[in-house]
Amino acid sequence: MRKTIYLHIALLFGVFGFSQKITTSIDSSQIKIGSQFLLTIKTSVNAKDKVVFPEGKFFGALEVxxxxxxxTVKNNAHYELIKKYGLTQFDSGRYAIPKLLVKINQKAFRTDSLSVLVNNVKVDTTKQQMYDIKNIIATEEKPSSEWWKWLVLLGLIIASGFAAYFIIKKIQKREDLAEEFFASPIEKAIAYLQNLDKKQLLQKGEVKEYYSEMTDIARTYIEESVKVPAMESTSSELIAALKKAISEKKMFINRDELEQFKGVLENADLVKFAKSKPLQFEIEKDKGIIDKFLIIIDKALPRSEAEAEVLFAEEVRKKELKQQKLKRTVIAVGIAASLFVLAVSLFLYTIGFDYLKENYLGYSTAELLEKEWVSSEYGEPAIIIETPKVLYRNNDEKIQNNLPENVKSTNRFMSGSIVDDFSIVLITTAFKDTTRLDLEVALENDLKELERFGAKNIIVKTADFENAKGLSGKKSSGTFTAFNSKTEEEQKMSYEIVVFAQPGGAQEIFLIYKEDDTHAKQVTEKIQNSIELRKAKQ
Structure with missing residues (x-):
């Protein structure tokens, strides 16, 4: 019996403790249509408690x-977690925030149910210029563009030019390999020593291979020029044979230079057979001694007049081959460049520079004023507007699939990006009933949309709007900064946002351009003065 009483008391305190963990509140009990109010949920938990707050795009009939x-606020040993939501409703009436599910350590709890009153907005249509919806006019289907065929042709011509260049280079390389020669043994030895460094054996840690190739090059040269069996001889035998040949041929070679060469051969033997590992500066020193010693031998060798004539003839032949190689290279580059210029000229002639500017290069704001403008009708309820180029539809599927209950449709049309010289975004919204959007609320949401585009440091100035045709609405204007990925710098931009509302629909226009661009301001004014609205279809 006593255990049962204790158990009931424990359960009672547990339930009481948890009932104090969640509180719910709203910052306003009544709002205007489309205005945002805050729902706040607070929980008091321990540091190890895991809390999952409700998520969703709608809480009952209210849109999140x-x-x-x-x-997070620390309160002694406890923590107060505060979660806020911005909610709204686009239809008048009283709406209830349902009991929302909050999980604490996998246990389910429900928030309090609260209600909010959404007030209607007074409608004034005396200043709004409206037009009846016109019948659909059939137009001739515009033939599909053939520009891609010319682009393919351009690619083929450019590819042909480069192919010609590489084919000629390949033929030239084969000829060079077939006709590779050296005017003298010293020229071959120097070429091989230079090629040895290009192999980067030392960088790969292959010191043994480096010394083997270096001494083999030196031995080959001595055997070909001095006529001693250098390749089959040991280092000591080679030095002995070299001293004998120097004496017989009466070659003038300093004893110290011969001793240095002997030292390199001994170092090479230590590396190859005793696994010695010389330091980097020692390797470079040995390489320098080899280079210098071979040149000394070559200069000391006695030559007859016939040998001198042969060497001179080989030098002349080599110069002629170099000239022919240069000529072939110039021809290959010329063919490739000519075909490239031909391809670009043909592309510009057939497609036109205006097409490139329209679709790829873009126009300056001064050119936008001069080019032929397009008057088109966009969205529902329709807005008629004149722009430098046709706006393209850019609807977000997520938004389209999660429209509020009273929204029939929303459409977005645009041209350019937030950091271009000039860009336009046009949004139309059609309601299922006669809801009239609060213009001030619409402007606030549009500024948030501007932030989603990437705008920062936004300066806002709000005023009434009326164009040359007497159409009235609300306008926000000012400046902001945005990161330009092309220049990798922050860019200062100006903007103007104009919103219109009527029973059953709304239209919003973003005009964005570089700050202090006078031509852009003229473009903006011309666009705004061209605006006309259609009546929303009920």
Whole structure:
């Protein structure tokens, strides 16, 4: 009996403790249509408790505009977690925030149910210029563009040019290999020593292979020029044979230079057979001694007049081959360059420079004023607007699939990006009923949209708007900074946002351009004065 009483008391305190863990509140009990209010959920937990707050795009009939990050406040040994949501509704009436599920350590808890009153907005249509919706006019289908064929042709011509260049270079390389020769043994030895460094054997740690090739090059030269059996001889035998040949041929070679060469051969033997590992500066010193010693031998060798004539003839032949090689290279480069220029000229002639500017290069704002503008009708309820180029549709599937209950459709059209010389974004929204959007709320949401585009440090100035045709609305203008990935710098931009509302629909226009661009301001004014609205279809 006593155990049962203790158990009931424990359960009672447990339930009481948990009932104090969650509180729910809102910052306003009534709002205007489309205005945002804050729902706050607070939990008091320990440091090890795991809390999962509710998520979703709708809480009952209320739309979740924004889910804010969780704030944490430490209170002695406990922590207070605060989660806020921005909610709204685009239809008037009283709406209930349902009991939301919050999980604490996998246990389910429910928040309190609260209600909010959404007030209607007074409608004033006396200043709004409206037009009846016109019938659909059939137009001739525009033939598909053939530009891609010319682009393929351009690619083929350029590829042909480069192919010709590489084919000629390959033929030239084969001829060079077939006709490779050296005017003298010393020329061959120097070429092989230079090629040895290009192999980067030392960088790979192959010191033994480096010394083997270096001494073999020196031995081969001595055998070919001095006529001693250098390749089959040991280091000591080679030095002895070399001394004998120097004496017989009456070659003038300093004893110290011969001793240095002997030292390199001994170092090579230690590396190859005793696994010696000389330091980097020692290797470079040995290489320098080899280079210098071979040149000394070559200069000391006695030569007859016939041998001198042969060497001179070989030098002349080599110069002629170099000239022929240069000529072939110039021809190959010329063919490739000519074909490239021909391809670009043909592309510009057939497609046109205007096409390239329209689709790839872009126009300056001064050119936008001069080019022929396009008047088109966009979205629902339709907005008629004149722009330098046709806007293209850019709808977000996630937004389209999660429209609020009273929204019939929303469409987005645009041209350019936030850091271009000039860009336009046009958004139309059609409601299922006669809801009229609060223009101030719409401008606030549009500024958030501007932030999502990448705008920072936004300066805002709000005023009433009326164009040359008497059409009235609300306008926000100012400046912001945005990162330009092309220049990798922050760029200062100006913007103007104009919003219009009517029963059953709304239209929003973003005009963005570089700060202090006078031509862009003229483009903006011309666009705004061209605006006309269609009545929303009920």
């Amino acid at each position: 505009l924004e889910s804010f990050p969780i704030d």
